[in-house]
Amino acid sequence: MSAVAETIPARSNEWALWFRQIGAIFRLEIEKNFLSRRSILIYLIALLPLFPLSIFALVTPPGREWQDLNHYNMLYAILYNGLILRTVVFFGCAWIFMNLFRGEIVDRSLHYYFLSAVRREVLVVGKYFSGLVTSMILFTGTAVIAMLLLFLPHIYSQSVRFFTAGPGLSHLLTYAGITMLACVGYGAFFLVVGLFVRNPIIPAVLLYFWEWLNFLLPPVLKKVSVIHYLNSLVPVPISEGPFAVVAEPTPAWIAIPSMLGVTILVLILAAYRIRHLEIRYGSD
Amino acid sequence: MSSPDQLIIFDNVSKFYGEILGVNRINLQVAPGITSLVGPNGAGKSTLMNLMTGLLRPTRGSITLLGIPTDQPEQLFRKVGYCTQFDSFPRGVTGREFINSFLIVHGYDRKRANELSQVALERVNLVEAADRKVAAYSKGMRQRIRLAQSIAHEPAVLILDEPLNGLDPMVRAETIALFRRLADEGLHLIISSHILHEVDMMSDRVVLLNNGYIVAEGNIHGVRDEMEEHPMQILIRCDQPAKLASYVFEQNHVVEARLHDDRRGLFVKTRDADRFYLMLNRAVAEGEVSVETVAPVDDDLSAVYQYLIGPSGASA
Numbered sequence: 239m240s241a242v243a244e245t246i247p248a249r250s251n252e253w254a255l256w257f258r259q260i261g262a263i264f265r266l267e268i269e270k271n272f273l274s275r276r277s278i279l280i281y282l283i284a285l286l287p288l289f290p291l292s293i294f295a296l297v298t299p300p301g302r303e304w305q306d307l308n309h310y311n312m313l314y315a316i317l318y319n320g321l322i323l324r325t326v327v328f329f330g331c332a333w334i335f336m337n338l339f340r341g342e343i344v345d346r347s348l349h350y351y352f353l354s355a356v357r358r359e360v361l362v363v364g365k366y367f368s369g370l371v372t373s374m375i376l377f378t379g380t381a382v383i384a385m386l387l388l389f390l391p392h393i394y395s396q397s398v399r400f401f402t403a404g405p406g407l408s409h410l411l412t413y414a415g416i417t418m419l420a421c422v423g424y425g426a427f428f429l430v431v432g433l434f435v436r437n438p439i440i441p442a443v444l445l446y447f448w449e450w451l452n453f454l455l456p457p458v459l460k461k462v463s464v465i466h467y468l469n470s471l472v473p474v475p476i477s478e479g480p481f482a483v484v485a486e487p488t489p490a491w492i493a494i495p496s497m498l499g500v501t502i503l504v505l506i507l508a509a510y511r512i513r514h515l516e517i518r519y520g521s522d
Numbered sequence: 523m524s525s526p527d528q529l530i531i532f533d534n535v536s537k538f539y540g541e542i543l544g545v546n547r548i549n550l551q552v553a554p555g556i557t558s559l560v561g562p563n564g565a566g567k568s569t570l571m572n573l574m575t576g577l578l579r580p581t582r583g584s585i586t587l588l589g590i591p592t593d594q595p596e597q598l599f600r601k602v603g604y605c606t607q608f609d610s611f612p613r614g615v616t617g618r619e620f621i622n623s624f625l626i627v628h629g630y631d632r633k634r635a636n637e638l639s640q641v642a643l644e645r646v647n648l649v650e651a652a653d654r655k656v657a658a659y660s661k662g663m664r665q666r667i668r669l670a671q672s673i674a675h676e677p678a679v680l681i682l683d684e685p686l687n688g689l690d691p692m693v694r695a696e697t698i699a700l701f702r703r704l705a706d707e708g709l710h711l712i713i714s715s716h717i718l719h720e721v722d723m724m725s726d727r728v729v730l731l732n733n734g735y736i737v738a739e740g741n742i743h744g745v746r747d748e749m750e751e752h753p754m755q756i757l758i759r760c761d762q763p764a765k766l767a768s769y770v771f772e773q774n775h776v777v778e779a780r781l782h783d784d785r786r787g788l789f790v791k792t793r794d795a796d797r798f799y800l801m802l803n804r805a806v807a808e809g810e811v812s813v814e815t816v817a818p819v820d821d822d823l824s825a826v827y828q829y830l831i832g833p834s835g836a837s838a
Contacts, residue, residue, distance in 0.1 A: 255629050262626040266612075274613055346610035349577060353606075354627045355599035355675070513593075517577040518539075519608065 259356050263364025264371075267338065271372040276337055283330045284376040287321050287384045295391035307389075307396050311409075314388050315474035318413055322384060323468060324449060327377045327420045329442075334373050335428035336438045338365040339512070349517045359509040366429055366505060373421040381417045385410055409473045416471050423464040423497050426504040433511045453478035457485035467493040527589035529553060530574065530679065530710060535583035537569055544569040545734045548583070552712065556705045558721040559714040560823065561731035562831060567714040568607060570731070571683050574712070575604045587679055599628070603677035605668050607684050611656045617667045618643065618652040621674050628675055642674035645700060647693070661688035669697070679710040686715060698724050722823040732831045746821050752829045753777050753791040755819040756798065761812045763788040769805055773798065789819070 271277060303309045342348035351361050389397035389406075400406035427445065431438045449465045460466045460483075469475075470487035471494075488496070530552035537544035545566040559567040572578040573585055576592040590597045611620060618639055625635035643649045646666040651659065656667060665688045673680060682701075686694050701724055705711050715721045721728065722742065730738040730745075738745045746754070759782075760766055766788050767779045775798065778791035792798040795818070806813050819825075 259627060259629055262623075262629075266623055266627070270613070345613065346608050347612045349606060349608060350612065350624055350671075351627065352577060352595065353575060353599055353604050353672075354624050355596055355629065356627055357596045360596075514579065516579060517572065 256357070256360050259360050260364040260367065263351075263356075263361060264368045267365050267368030268371060271334060271368055276333075276341060279333055280330055280372075280376060283326055283333070284380045286326055287317065287380060288387065291384055291387040295387055298392045305393060307393060307400055310389050310393065310397075311474050312476070314385055315472060315476045317384065317388070318381065319469070319472065319476055322377070322381050322417070323420060324446075324465065326380055327373070327417060328424060328446060328449070330377055331369075331373050331421055331424035332428050332438070332442045335366075335369045335425045336432035336442070338369050338429060338432060340432040340438060343519065346519045352517060358512040358515075362429075362505065362509045362512050366425065366508075369425050369429065370421055373425060374418050377421060378414045378417045381413050382410060385413065405473070412471065412473045416468050419471070419494065419497055420464065420468055422501050423467075426501040426508070427464070430504050430508045430511070433508055433515065453482040456483060460485050461488070464497070467497050526586065530587050530712070531585065532570075532573075533584050533586075535573060535580045535585055537573055537578060538581045543734045544578075545573070545731075548736060550729065550736065550739065552710060552727075554705070554708055554710050555726035556701060556711045556713060556724055557727045557729060558725040559712065559729050559731060560716075560718065560721055560827065564733075565731040565831075566734040567731055568683055569734075571604070571606075571681050571712065571714065574681060575602060577604075577606075599677075600675075601677055602679045602681065603672035603675065604681040605672035605683065605685055607687075609661070609664060609668075611664070611667075614655065614657070616653050616655055617648060617659070617663075617670075620656055620667060621671045624671060625674055630675075638674050638676070639670075642670040645673065646670040647696065662690060662693060665689060666693070666697075673704070677709070679712070680704060681712045683714050684716070685713060686717060686720060694720070718824045718827055719822075725823075728823060728826075730827065730830055737830045738826065742823050742826060743821060746826050747795070752820075753793045754795045754798075754821065756790050756792065756795065756816060757782070757787055757819050758790065758802065758816050759787045759814040761814075762810075766805065766811045769810060770798070770801070773801055 271280075298304055339348065342351075352358070389400065397406070401410065428438070428442070431441045435441055449463055452460055452463050452465050452469075455463075466485075467488055471490055475487070530550075532548045532550040535548040536546045548570065559570060561567055569578065573580055574587060574592065576595055576598060579593070585592045587598060588601055590601065592598060612623075615623065621639040621642055622632075622635050625638055626632065630638065639652075640649070643652045646669050648663065648666050648670060651663060656664065659667065665685065669682070669685055672682070685701075686697060689697060698720060701711055701713065705726070713721070713725070725742070727740055728738075728742050728745070729736055758766060763781055763785065767781065770776045770779050770788075770790055773792075775794040776790055776792045778789075780789045781787075782789060790798065799816075802813065802816065805811055820829075
């Protein structure tokens with residue numbers, strides 16, 4: 239009766255099959271990420287910095303500093319670090335990536351994947367990429383639109399020169415790149431948390447405080463965080479206050495491969511976990 | 523003797539949920555045909571099915587389906603389909619999308635997935651509702667769409683956890699006929715059910731479970747024959763039941779004979795049904811009695827279930 243052998247490639251073509259399966263899982267998940275009821279919260283998080291910036295765009299405050307490009311540069315650096323990176327990207331990734339598996343366990347629908355002829359590692363990769371693309375589109379979009387919304391309405395001609403002839407475009411692309419890297423790192427962390435922990439809110443909050451307290455940590459401990467590597471890459475460094483423990487920023491050629499390396503290790507851990515995961519919805 | 527790659531083999535399998543026993547020391551070999559798992563709630567039927575499909579991992583022992591270990595889903599589910607009891611679906615899908623999407627995850631291209639979905643939908647009589655959202659389906663339709671999803675990739679082993687739940691009598695009959703056809707095509711069908719007379723009707727073999735242990739397995743009549751502590755009950759409709767009673771009392775394998783309330787039949791309990799039938803043939807041949815009908819009274823699954831497990835959980 240089985241016609242599977244006709245259409246599913248033999249072992250020699252396993253890679254082709256895996257890529258096709260990753261693509262299929264990716265498409266299913268991306269639709270869920272963008273169009274399900276759960277995605278409403280993601281849109282709200284992504285729009286969080288854009289609401290106040292839209293209102294701020296309508297009125298330029300009085301004062302000479304509001305005509306100074308450097309002031310906006312610093313303002314955006316603070317906004318990016320405090321609100322976009324540490325709040326929007328952090329909680330957005332937490333919601334997207336923790337729900338990739340945990341959400342399906344709550345919905346009692348994960349078993350359909352587990353009952354398909356697909357390696358569970360392939361499932362991890364497909365789901366992770368779907369979360370990555372979703373978070374990158376939304377939060378990179380937020381970072382870019384926020385920057386344009388902050389600069390253009392108030393000092394239009396200076397801003398146009400800044401983005402076309404000055405370092406503005408490079409800053410914009412760097413912030414976009416850091417946002418993507420943050421999605422890679424936080425995404426992998428939250429994917430694993432969603433697999434190991436029944437209530438992922440607690441580890442998410444713990445990590446949130448760890449990241450916020452990073453400026454107080456000794457240099458060695460600073461390196462055990464995502465935010466340290468991301469902060470090392472920002473084009474406009476900001477002061478972390480009088481109590482901050484100063485540490486040399488990690489060069490980009492170390493920061494980026496380190497983040498990617500740790501992400502791969504975390505994904506291997508996720509693959510191991512999913513390989514041994516049992517479906518016992520009652521106990522979840 | 524079937525080879526291991528034609529059998530489902532449980533080799534000393536145990537599953538514990540912490541301190542709680544799921545199933546214990548299960549040794550079982552399942553050949554093609556319909557095998558029913560029967561037992562009260564908590565007997566271990568679903569645990570056994572989830573172990574068979576890798577949704578659970580055994581605490582001890584090993585399981586192979588057609589020679590494939592259960593921890594290799596990429597191989598296993600090319601040959602196995604499982605219709606679980608979980609009445610839940612991915613959000614927002616139509617029946618057709620539900621089947622299609624997981625066929626594509628299996629590795630089929632879109633065109634072939636569409637073809638297979640259509641065949642599966644036709645087999646469960648759900649073509650007309652296929653493009654409606656699953657969330658709007660009745661319980662019976664949801665049951666059927668899950669069945670369609672489990673058979674869509676044309677598996678050689680089909681595992682069905684309470685597949686007749688929620689179906690109306692007409693659809694139940696059609697579904698049982700579908701199971702029979704699939705079994706006749708050479709598939710392994712493992713079915714769990716509470717409805718004993720339906721199990722009796724469709725199964726080639728039964729596995730009786732209680733408290734996580736297998737209490738009996740095999741052809742239902744074979745299982746009944748082996749239950750020596752429960753003599754077989756036979757009802758003989760004849761013209762002279764009292765005379766037959768005195769005749770059968772001479773046999774040492776007959777433990778009880780009782781006249782039917784209408785006094786036109788005799789209930790006999792015997793430890794050796796074969797010898798009893800020989801004796802009855804002799805009595806008829808010698809003209810002692812004229813027999814109208816002979817029927818075993820407790821040679822079915824309900825009786826075996828009552829004797830081995832007790833009345834709890836059974837529904838005939």
